[in-house]
Amino acid sequence: MEIPLFRLCSRPYPPPTMPPPLARDHMTWWLAASCVCQRHVDYAVRFLAEQYGPDADLSRVATRLRCRKCNRRPERVDLVDRPDRRVAEVCGGGARVRRLA
Ligand SMILES: [Zn+2]
Numbered sequence: 001m002e003i004p005l006f007r008l009c010s011r012p013y014p015p016p017t018m019p020p021p022l023a024r025d026h027m028t029w030w031l032a033a034s035c036v037c038q039r040h041v042d043y044a045v046r047f048l049a050e051q052y053g054p055d056a057d058l059s060r061v062a063t064r065l066r067c068r069k070c071n072r073r074p075e076r077v078d079l080v081d082r083p084d085r086r087v088a089e090v091c092g093g094g095a096r097v098r099r100l101a
Helices: 046-053 058-064
Strands: 030-034 040-044 074-081 097-099
Touching: 030 046, 040 046, 040 074, 046 058, 058 074
Parallel strands: none
Antiparallel strands: 030 040, 030 074, 074 097
16 A cells, blocks of 8 residues: 655645636626625626726725725625625525625
8 A cells, every 4th residue: 555645734825816806707796795884785896897997806896995884994895696695695505606805
């Protein structure tokens, strides 16, 4: 029996990265932002594309959002393919969700 000399015992570094989510690739998607003040807002990517341009990196757009109620940055921002599909409801349900912030 052969004993392997090396084993993969830790995650590869640097971790594999996903390509940046560009607005033009997600025109029918939404940014679902949640604030600590319990305010939830869904931004249509097609409207964000008009404001920031079709090549805007949505993960950077997500860091610029501010809550209109308390003016803080959102506690969490998800890129979702439907505004009514939030992470808590769809884990395991096959919905397309990507956390951005
Ligand atoms: Zn707020």
